Amino acid sequence: MKLKTFTAPSYTEALNKVKAELGDEVVIVSSKEIKRKTLGSSGLYEIVVAIEGNKPIKKKYEKKNNYNNKMNDVMLKLSSAAKEINTLSKKPTASVDENYVKSVKNNNEIIQLKEEINKIADTLKYLQASVWNINKKNNLELPPEFSEIYSLAKASGITINYLNEIMKLTIKYMPLKMRKSRSAIKRYFHTLLKKMIPIRIEREIKAPHKKIMMFIGPTGVGKTTTIAKLAARYAYKQNSRHKVGIITLDTYRIGAVEQLMTYAKMMKLPIETVVDPNDFEEALDVLRHNDYILIDTVGSSQHDREKIEKLSSFLRVNTFAEININLVLSAITKYEDLVDIYNNFSVLPIDTLIFTKLDETKTYGNIFSLLLDTKKPVSYFSIGQEVPDDLMEANTEYLLKGILEKEFN
Numbered sequence: 072m073k074l075k076t077f078t079a080p081s082y083t084e085a086l087n088k089v090k091a092e093l094g095d096e097v098v099i100v101s102s103k104e105i106k107r108k109t110l111g112s113s114g115l116y117e118i119v120v121a122i123e124g125n126k127p128i129k130k131k132y133e134k135k136n137n138y139n140n141k142m143n144d145v146m147l148k149l150s151s152a153a154k155e156i157n158t159l160s161k162k163p164t165a166s167v168d169e170n171y172v173k174s175v176k177n178n179n180e181i182i183q184l185k186e187e188i189n190k191i192a193d194t195l196k197y198l199q200a201s202v203w204n205i206n207k208k209n210n211l212e213l214p215p216e217f218s219e220i221y222s223l224a225k226a227s228g229i230t231i232n233y234l235n236e237i238m239k240l241t242i243k244y245m246p247l248k249m250r251k252s253r254s255a256i257k258r259y260f261h262t263l264l265k266k267m268i269p270i271r272i273e274r275e276i277k278a279p280h281k282k283i284m285m286f287i288g289p290t291g292v293g294k295t296t297t298i299a300k301l302a303a304r305y306a307y308k309q310n311s312r313h314k315v316g317i318i319t320l321d322t323y324r325i326g327a328v329e330q331l332m333t334y335a336k337m338m339k340l341p342i343e344t345v346v347d348p349n350d351f352e353e354a355l356d357v358l359r360h361n362d363y364i365l366i367d368t369v370g371s372s373q374h375d376r377e378k379i380e381k382l383s384s385f386l387r388v389n390t391f392a393e394i395n396i397n398l399v400l401s402a403i404t405k406y407e408d409l410v411d412i413y414n415n416f417s418v419l420p421i422d423t424l425i426f427t428k429l430d431e432t433k434t435y436g437n438i439f440s441l442l443l444d445t446k447k448p449v450s451y452f453s454i455g456q457e458v459p460d461d462l463m464e465a466n467t468e469y470l471l472k473g474i475l476e477k478e479f480n
C-alpha cells in the first residue's frame with residue numbers, strides 16, 4: 072500500500088481531485104489544512120489517500136456492522152500512519168510526490184503525525200476493550216460502554232463471580248441516562264463498590280475501657296512492624312496519649328524478641344516476653360494499667376495446625392478485657408492463598424483484618440474479594456516499611472484506586 076497526497080485551495084476542491092482521479096470509494100488516511108486562507112492569498116488543503124499500485128484501496132466491509140467498519144478503519148489508519156512515519160524517516164523514493172518530498176524534511180510534520188498516531192492508538196484501545204459484549208458462561212449481556220470498567224476491575228484481581236454479580240446489579244439499577252457517559256458509569260460503579268467494603272472505624276478508647284489486641288498471621292507479613300507502628304500511634308499520635316504495653320509470644324525465632332524490644336525501648340513502652348499460657352496471664356496482669364496491650368505472635372504457615380492451635384491455648388486464660396484478634400495479611404498474596412490462610416486461621420475467633428504491603432502492588436481486587444467473602448471488617452493498611460509513619464486507617468477510596476484506576480501513585 073502507498074499513500075497519495077492531493078492538495079488544493081479548499082477541502083472540497085482537494086476531494087474533487089481525489090474523486091476525479093480515483094473515484095468515490097477511496098480510503099482517506101488523513102486530511103488537514105496546511106495553509107490558512109488569508110485576504111491576500113489562497114489556502115492549501117491536503118488529503119492523503121491509500122492506493123495499491125495506481126488503484127485506490129476501496130472501503131471494505133461496507134455491508135458489515137458499523138462497529139467492525141470503525142475498527143478496521145482505525146486499524147488501517149494506524150498502520151498507514153505508522154508506515155508514513157517510517158517513510159518520513161527514510162530517504163524519499165522516486166515514486167513519492169514532489170511536494171510530499173519537501174515536507175518530509177519538515178520536522179513539525181513528523182511531530183504532528185506522531186500526535187495523530189497517538190490519538191488513533193487511543194481510539195483503538197477503546198474499541199478493542201469494546202470487542203466483547205457477551206459473557207456467555209454467565210449469560211450476562213454487557214453493553215460496550217461498561218467495557219472499560221469491567222476490564223479494569225478484572226485486571227485488579229476481583230473474582231469473576233463478584234465482578235459479574237456487581238455488573239448485573241449495575242446494569243439492572245443504573246439509570247439509562249447515566250449510561251451514556253463513561254465517567255458517570257465509573258462514578259456509579261465506584262459508589263457501589265464503596266458501599267460493599269466493610270471498614271472497622273478506629274475509635275480511641277476512653278478510660279475505664281481497655282483494649283487487648285492480638286496480631287496473628289503467616290510468617291513475614293509484617294505483624295511485628297505493624298505492632299510497632301500501632302504502639303507509636305496509640306502512645307503518641309492520637310488526640311490523647313495512651314498508655315501502651317506490648318507482649319510478645321514470639322520466642323521461637325532468633326532475634327524476634329530483640330526486634331520488638333528495640334522498638335519498645337525507643338518508644339519507652341513496657342514489654343513482656345511470654346512462653347506459655349501461665350506466663351501470659353501474669354504478663355497481662357503486669358500490664359493491666361495500660362489502655363492498649365498489643366500482643367505479637369509467632370508467624371506460622373496456614374498449614375501448621377499445631378502452631379495455630381497453640382495460640383488458642385493463650386486465649387483461654389482469664390483476662391480483664393476481651394482479646395481482639397487481628398489477622399494480618401499481605402496485599403501481595405494472591406486471592407486463593409488469602410482464602411486458604413483465612414480458613415486455616417479462622418479456628419481462632421478473628422475479629423478484624425489488617426492488610427500490609429499495599430505499597431508493593433497496585434491491584435487490590437484480591438483484598439476486595441476476601442473482604443466480601445469473609446465479611447470481616449478491615450481496620451488498617453500498612454503502606455511501607457517506615458515505623459511509625461507507613462500506617463493508615465483503612466479507607467475505601469484508597470482501596471478503590473487499586474481496583475478502578477489503571478495507574479495510581
Ligand SMILES: Nc1nc2c(ncn2[C@@H]2O[C@H](COP(=O)(O)OP(=O)(O)OP(=O)(O)O)[C@@H](O)[C@H]2O)c(=O)[nH]1
Binds near residue numbers: 289292429
Ligand atoms: N514494603 C513493605 N514492607 C513491609 C510492610 N510491613 C512490613 N514490611 C517488611 O516486611 C518484613 C517482615 O516484617 P515483620 O514485621 O518482621 O513481619 P512478621 O509478620 O512479624 O514476620 P514473622 O514474625 O517472621 O512472622 C520486614 O522487612 C518489614 O520491614 C509494608 O507495609 N510494606
Ligand SMILES: [Mg+2]
Binds near residue numbers: 294295327368370
Ligand atoms: Mg514478627
